[in-house]
Amino acid sequence: MDILNALVTFLNFVFVPALAYGAQLALGALGATLIYGILRFSNFAHGDTMAFGTMTVILFTWGLQALGISFGPLPTALLALPFGIAVTAMLLLATDRGVYRYYRRVKAAPVILVMVSLGVMFIMNGIVRFIIGVGDVNFTDGERFIITAGQFREMTGLQEGLAIRMTQAVTVVVAVIAVALLFWFLQKTRTGKSMRAFSDNEDLALLSGINPDRVVAVTWIIAAALATTAGTLYGLDKSFKAFTYFQLLLPIFAAAIVGGLGSPIGAIAGGFVIAFSEVMVTYAWKKVITYIVPESMAPEGLVQLMSTDYKFAVSFAILIIVLLFMPTGLFKGKSV
Amino acid sequence: MAEPFLIGDAMTGGYGGADILHDCTIAVEKGEIAVIVGPNGAGKSTAMKAVFGMLKLRKGAVRLKGEDITTLTPQARVAKGMAFVPQTHNIFTSMTVEENLEMGAFLRRDDITETMEQVYELFPILRQKRYQAAGELSGGQRQQVAVGRALMTRPSVLMLDEPTAGVSPIVMDELFDRIIEVARTGISILMVEQNARQALEIADKGYVLVQGANRFTDTGKALMADPEVRRSFLGG
Amino acid sequence: MSGAQMTAQASAQTPAKVAMMFAGVALLFVLTGMFQSWNLALAIVNMALISSIMALGVNMQWGYAGLFSVGTMGFVALGGLAVVLVSAAPVPGAWALGGPGIVMGLILGALTIAAAIFVWARMPRGRMRGFATAAVLLGGFFAFRAVFDPAVAAVEANNPATAGNLGGLGLPVLLAWPAGGLLAAAAAWAIGKTALGLRSDYLAIATLGIAEIIIAVMKNEDWLARGVKNVISLPRPVPYEVDMQQSAAFVDWATRWGFDPATASSIIVKLLYAALFLIVLLALIWLSETALKSPWGRMMRAIRDNEVSAAAMGKDVKRRHLQIFVLGSAVIGIAGAMMTTLDSQLTPGTYQPLRFTFLIWVMVIVGGSGNNWGSVLGGFLIWWLWVMVEPMGLWLIQMVTAPMAEGWLKTHLLDSAAHMRLMTMGIILLLVLRFSPRGLIPEK
The missing domain is CATH 1.10.287 (Helix Hairpins)
Incomplete structure (x- = not known):
């Protein structure tokens, strides 16, 4: 029995990766849930918005690198983030002006807006592929590790190591800052409160003199900020590939729905629920179990519930269970 | 006769299809309470919504302080000093009581603490529950939040669409008392009521509508005393 | 909530107008044949026929019943799987x-x-x-x-x-087509049992997920159909070009008519495929038109146009939705099996939602939701565009970049021309939704 080594193994292979992934999903889901709350449709272009935002950040990162500017041990992409957000926000505002606004005017059914977002998705996907291509882009620089497995073993004398990559730490810290800012904005500022009011009861918000165009514009800007941040963090942690961002749509919506569509706090909780389930179900527990149980009972197989190729199935299964048994999600979003 | 403070004059119109209102006139004087009563489907709420600009009039006009506001949007009428409390969905359920009041004052750029204080004095229970989500309150308290939210713009006219629908008789009496208090501060009240008898008791002016047209118009007391009104609309 | 209720009103098209539109699309193919090659034109026709069948299936779900399912790719893939299971050699x-x-x-x-x-x-x-x-x-x-x-x-x-x-059962490959429909129908039944009845956005997300999972299973379960190692050389329902070219009678015939035997053989093979696909397409259209005119079809549309009142009239909305969802998926599955038969191979790695789900949706919307002939027209037009936009985009970019100096930008632009098709499809979808929401041939 070796609880300490088992714990370190668990932290290293399950907790830390899931925490970083969960933070990325949470930011993505926050954007999707805000758009749902204010504009009342599921934005299928959200994954590709993330891809677009990340792409602009990558381009600015390259520019900064060419100018010889770096951010010390931190990835240069963090410096490029504000520029990326600005460009993405402009794109989304232009999209709203050119595409979505008309459907709000004619009060189109939500499903029509979803279809319109499919068209936007096609175009954004095309733009991203056109500009940066379909290949893998690695834009991480700076320090690779905060602590490596070797250093950790030396420090603690344990058999197992706990490696924390810089990108994982950056992900969590940036996500915490972004979420704190968002909640401060929604809870404390006049504009933020008017957004919540609009999401809660559109007619009454109009009666109270809240300007819907302004609310919608602010929503797109925030969605751009969240999507760009989420996409950049994901890209730093893994790598950037246009197509993987489209595939993130499923876990992101699963997270938003699990938390309760329209509920920001739910989106965060949902992000972590999905991320931890995905990692835990697809992790081979053999090592952890071997440390805990007596030697004679050590498992022979990998003790992996599902192969990692089926991680989508995990978010999907959770999604279905939530939809069937608590359709409004964990935090009572808008539903059915 | 001098022009009333607010008047929907000879209004005719509907929601796009057939006309619901036929030459219907509703008016309220400054600081008075006017009540619209009538059987189901008489167009009571429609008449009120017409005064507030929520449907298009084919004929007739709406004037506030003598100014023609017929073509203004509801939002613009709010800016002109009219406040409207819908019958349902009249609060922000996920927001706290205080935030509801703040949203009511969204158009105001000046200090709203004094107005909020007045609302809390009018509805002391709201002060106790100011940090609670409005959706968690009881039916009567929700109506208080709704009225409070509308008062935050410091309106000159408060319009209430069946404020006592679905609340208990005790709560209803209490709510009517509060409405009288509001009227005493100089705010005109125009309301639609299902509970015709109790409403006419507090009304300075009563309108009995039938099929979108004025049937009886008089002071509340006179209508209560009118045998025909009593027989047809007040259940004897 | 359906295509028919989309905002702007377009008047129903006259038969003459519809015929004109079909003639116009046919002209595109004829021009392709004349200016490029008949082989290419026929290759596009064959995939267009298959795409039209897929569009028919989506149209049944969306146009008839208002179900917003974006799991098309999954059913296409299941149809392909059926081909391997039924007709591959044991x-x-x-x-x-x-x-x-x-x-x-x-x-x-x-x-x-x-x-x-x-x-x-x-x-x-x-x-x-x-x-x-x-x-x-x-x-x-x-x-x-x-x-x-x-x-x-x-x-x-x-x-x-x-x-x-x-391994497969080694049965004739044509049997795999109905089998593909059955496999897709079975999957659709299981999915529909759980996911139907959710609100429209949720159904979309759920079906999107199902499709990804079906592809993941097919990629990773090697015992089933070799996963990403692919199954190649699936049997064909038509003769092989090589065999024809080796037949003296055929070479004789071709030369007598002045054809190159190699080209002639490949054109004949494509024509045979086209004939098979056309039979299936026409049969399916006839069946669905008949169904649509029956009391069942009227009820379906009544449910679509007003679910609440249909339910109030005692219609079992969920059951009807399940029926049409299964039927539509079966049609998509048949088309999927046909496509794998045409390719003679199953390559799970090539199933992309943009190509197999959303492109089919573009076909349905552009053609006119709720109208079977619209789906066919949309299928042909959009598939032709999908194939031809790439060379056209390249040509366009070559024109634009011609005066530019050689350099990374020019190279990059030329390399990226291939991605123009996604943008084009998105723009077409947006334009149709905005200006002609009922499509080219609106529902009657």
Whole structure:
């Protein structure tokens, strides 16, 4: 029995990766849930918005690198983030002006807006592929590790190591800052409160003199900020590939729905629920179990519930269970 | 006769299809309470919504302080000093009581603490529950939040669409008392009521509508005393 | 909420106008044949026929019933899988090694789910019910893995370079087409049972997920159809070009008419495929038009146009939705099987949602939701565009970049021309939704 080594193994292979992934999903889901709350449709272009935002950040990162500017041990992409957000926000505002606004005017059914977002998705996907291509882009620089497995073993004398990559730490810290800012904005500022009011009861918000165009514009800007941040963090942690961002749509919506569509706090909780389930179900527990149980009972197989190729199935299964048994999600979003 | 403070004059119109209102006139004087009563489907709420600009009039006009506001949007009428409390969905359920009041004052750029204080004095229970989500309150308290939210713009006219629908008789009496208090501060009240008898008791002016047209118009007391009104609309 | 209720009103098209539009699209193909090659034109026709059938299936779900399902890709892939299971050559020894184990495992899995549903339905509400259901599922899962895993390992170890799968039944490939429909229908039934009845956005997300999962299974379960190692040389329902070119009679015939035997053989093969596909397409249109005019079809549209009042009139909305969802998916599955037959290979790695789900949706919307002929027109037009936008985009970019100096920008632009098609499709979809929401041939 070796609880300490088992714990370190668990932290290293399950907790830390899931925490970083969960933070990325949470930011993505926050954007999707805000758009749902204010504009009342599921934005299928959200994954590709993330891809677009990340792409602009990558381009600015390259520019900064060419100018010889770096951010010390931190990835240069963090410096490029504000520029990326600005460009993405402009794109989304232009999209709203050119595409979505008309459907709000004619009060189109939500499903029509979803279809319109499919068209936007096609175009954004095309733009991203056109500009940066379909290949893998690695834009991480700076320090690779905060602590490596070797250093950790030396420090603690344990058999197992706990490696924390810089990108994982950056992900969590940036996500915490972004979420704190968002909640401060929604809870404390006049504009933020008017957004919540609009999401809660559109007619009454109009009666109270809240300007819907302004609310919608602010929503797109925030969605751009969240999507760009989420996409950049994901890209730093893994790598950037246009197509993987489209595939993130499923876990992101699963997270938003699990938390309760329209509920920001739910989106965060949902992000972590999905991320931890995905990692835990697809992790081979053999090592952890071997440390805990007596030697004679050590498992022979990998003790992996599902192969990692089926991680989508995990978010999907959770999604279905939530939809069937608590359709409004964990935090009572808008539903059915 | 001098022009009333607010008047929907000879209004005719509907929601796009057939006309619901036929030459219907509703008016309220400054600081008075006017009540619209009538059987189901008489167009009571429609008449009120017409005064507030929520449907298009084919004929007739709406004037506030003598100014023609017929073509203004509801939002613009709010800016002109009219406040409207819908019958349902009249609060922000996920927001706290205080935030509801703040949203009511969204158009105001000046200090709203004094107005909020007045609302809390009018509805002391709201002060106790100011940090609670409005959706968690009881039916009567929700109506208080709704009225409070509308008062935050410091309106000159408060319009209430069946404020006592679905609340208990005790709560209803209490709510009517509060409405009288509001009227005493100089705010005109125009309301639609299902509970015709109790409403006419507090009304300075009563309108009995039938099929979108004025049937009886008089002071509340006179209508209560009118045998025909009593027989047809007040259940004897 | 459906195509028919989309905002702006377009007046119904006259038959002459419809004929004109079909003639216009036909002209595109004729021009392609004349200026490029008939081989290319026919290749586009064949995929256009298949795409039209897929569009018919989506149209049944969306146009008839207002179901917003974006799982099309999954059913296409299942149809392809059916081709391998039905018509691929059997793998010697595979069944003996692991067949029974795999079947047993799958049965165990199905029993587990059935038992869990039974427990959930029969036990009284409460915490115990949740625990019992979870216990059944967990126990069943481990039992399933215990039986299933060794059998899979045995099958996959069997001659992995060329097989490693269970193999097919070796039956004629045409049988695989209805089989593909059945497989897709079975999957659709299971999906519909759980996901239908959700609000429209949720159904979309759920079906999107299902499609991804079906592809993931096909990529990773090597015992089933070799996963990403692909199954090639599937049998054909038509003769092989090589055989024709070696037949003296054929070469004789071709030369007598002044054709190059190689070109002639490949054109004839494509024509034969086209004939087969056309038969299926026409049969399906006839069936669905007949169904649409029947009381069943009228009820379907009544439900679509006003679900609440249809339910109030005693219509079992969920059941009808399930029916049409299964039927539409079956049609998509048939088309999927046809496509794999045309390709003679199953390559799970090539199934992309943009191509197999959203492009089909563009066809339906552009053609006119709720109208079968619209789906066919949309299928032909959009597929032709999808193929031709790439060379046209390249040409356009060459024109634009011609005056530019050689350099990375020019190279990059030329390299990226291929991605123009996604943008084009998006723009077409947006334009149609905005200015002609009822499509080219609106519903009658």
